[in-house]
Amino acid sequence: MGQFTWMFSIIPDAILNWVYWGIIAVGLTGVFAGWFGKFIPVYGRYVEYLKPVGIVLLVLGVWLRGGYDTELAWRAKVAEAEAKVVAAEAKSKETNTVIQTQYRDKVKTVKEVQIVVQERIVKEAAKMDAECKVDAEAISILNQAAGGKK
């Protein structure tokens, strides 16, 4: 079925439309000719063949024409969905750039504060070390807390 769809897709839409309408027209002509043809001498002999052929062509034409409309409606939906996806992907990239920039700025600020804090520690180190001696147990507790292990 996919091959037929593909083959039909390479035929221009306008031509397909005309072909389908043509089949419907021929089918209708066949059906009406089947009804009225029996009143025409000589021609009436072919009515029994003409009528079923007309019905088959009419049904086929309507089916193809319906499929054509459905196909066009789906193509429009696909095009619309694709456009939305393209716009969403662009917006997604844009959002990523914004988040990335904000993240970098915030981290930069934290690092700058860290530098200031470290400078203050260096400046006050002598005073802190002179007044306080840290017990080994305190170091062990801090390290245990930092490691998050029992």
Place this chain on the structure above:
Amino acid sequence: MKYIIIALALCLSACATSVPVTMNFPQVPEELKASCPDLKTIPEGTTKLSEVVTVVTENYGQYQECKIKIDAWTQWYNSQKKIFESIK
């Protein structure tokens, strides 16, 4: 005639077709993919308060950076979800 009507009605019934359009999974900024480092520990045997304060403040800084990263992840998820839902 009734058979024609039934056949035509069947022909005009809607066809179910799935739309093969999908959105690629959005990529997260590379910086956010890196996991937060472990907290630093104080060298054993040190008695200097300045060394302790240095490590503790570095850990604070590390926490701040990690918090920013988690907040960025939350912002990224909420934004991308909103964008994804907008195309439904």
